[in-house]
Amino acid sequence: MSDFLATLPSLQAYLLVAAMLFCIGVWGLINSRNAVRVLMSIELMLNAVNINLMAFSSFVDGDLIRGQVFAVFVITVAAAEAAVGLAILLSLYRNRVTVDMEQFNLLRW
Amino acid sequence: MTIATTTELICFLVLSAVVVIGALGVVLLSNIVYSAFLLGGVFTAVAGLYLLLNASFVAMAQILVYVGAINVLILFAIMLVNKREDLKAIANLTTRRAVSAGVCAGLLALLVRVVVTTPWSLPGPPAVGEEATARIGEHLFTDYLLPFEVASVLLLMAMIGAIVLARRDVLATDVVTGEVADQGLIEKARTPLLMNRAE
DSSP states (O other), X not given: OHHHHHHOSOHHHHHHHHHHHHHHHHHHHHHOOBHHHHHHHHHHHXXXXXXXXXXXXXXXXXXXXXXXXXXXXXXXXXXXXXXXXXXXXXXXXXXXXXXXXXXXXXXXX | OOHHHHXXXXXXXXXXXXXXXXXHHHHHOSOHHHHHHHHHHHHHHHHHHHHHTTOHHHHHHHIIIIIIIXXXXXXXXXXXXXXXXXXXXXXXXXXXXXXXHHHHHHHHHHHHHHHHHSOOOOSOSOOOGGGHHHHHHHHHHTTTHHHHHHXXXXXXXXXXXXXXXXXXXXXXXXXXXXXXXXXXXXXXXXXXXXXXXXX
16 A cells, blocks of 8 residues: 555556546536536536546656647637537526426427 | 655645545535535646646646636526526436446446556656646647647637527617517517427
């Protein structure tokens, strides 16, 4: 145990934290009934991916750090996604007067 | 163990605990305003992890974009749609949650196994450390120039799309004739159209 602690923070430790964050995000995405919380869970998952990219860029690709450039692009796309997602949520709330995910069955057959 | 590595270890453990426990709070708390503020805490802790990885530029971008923009946007959305509503009960809700928790635990076990058993090619080339910001700038304006420009187009499209989706386009006067528009139409535009489908 102390041997493992002495090697921290290693690449594996960062990857484990990211894996936990991603799985929490997936659970929240499936189980949230509030549409805003679904968007929050998506942001958690994107952050987990970013932690992975940054850890690999620092430990495996230390001289070129392409992972950091990818992380910057992921942050950009996440910002665009949050803006459009919340706009869709607002117009949906205007029409249905609820944020309950179970009531959003407009596209169901 | 030197004092530098010990400090790094303590920082890493504290930040990881904040990330994981905060994420659990975001998902599990019933009050969504608390969830939104905890989400800000998670984003800040992730920025701290980036600082531990010698990536000061991305850490600052994380703080600016996630905590400063996305989290504030989520708080605004919560305040715009925050209405206490009694959610309709769903049959077998506990079973659904347990089954999805099992699936997520399986996914976590799979990821942990991959992380532990894969022989990573460590140690890689020496890290650039504090030069990372200059190196990111070189990347963005040489080999990643096209994605950089496409990202700007994407942001413009997202901005226009968000405005088009979220605005309520009721004109007080008719654009063509300049006369006052039909008040009945305006009233109708303010009432929800799809309410009856919900029953």
